[in-house]
Each structure stands twice: as C-alpha cells, then as structure tokens.
Amino acid sequence: MAATADHRAAQEAVTRLYDLVRSGEVDNVEFNQLDSLVYSRLLQTYDCDRDGLGCGGESIS
Numbered sequence: 001m002a003a004t005a006d007h008r009a010a011q012e013a014v015t016r017l018y019d020l021v022r023s024g025e026v027d028n029v030e031f032n033q034l035d036s037l038v039y040s041r042l043l044q045t046y047d048c049d050r051d052g053l054g055c056g057g058e059s060i061s
Contacts, residue, residue: 013037 017034025031042048 010041 013034017031017038020026020028020031020034
C-alpha cells in the first residue's frame, strides 16, 4: 500500500511541476521544491550522484 501512495504522490508532484512550468510560475518556492524532489528521484532511479556520475556513462549536462 505504501508503494502505491508513494507512486501517487510522485505523480502528483510531476503533474504540479508541469502545471507550474506551463503557467510560467517558475520563480517561487513551490517550483523549487518540486523541481528538487523530481530531480533527486531521477538520480535515485538511475543510481546517479548529483554530478550525474554513476549512470553508466557521461553526464547529460
């Protein structure tokens, strides 16, 4: 059950981040928090560190 709730929360975070970007509201605390959350989840998913290392190759930046 916790995995389902976690997945739902992650989906809501991505949806809200997308809504903020579409409306141009990218210079506020909510956007920064959601951006950081999504970015850290991507790094976890792909087992990377903050510099993009450990992803099986080069950083995308």
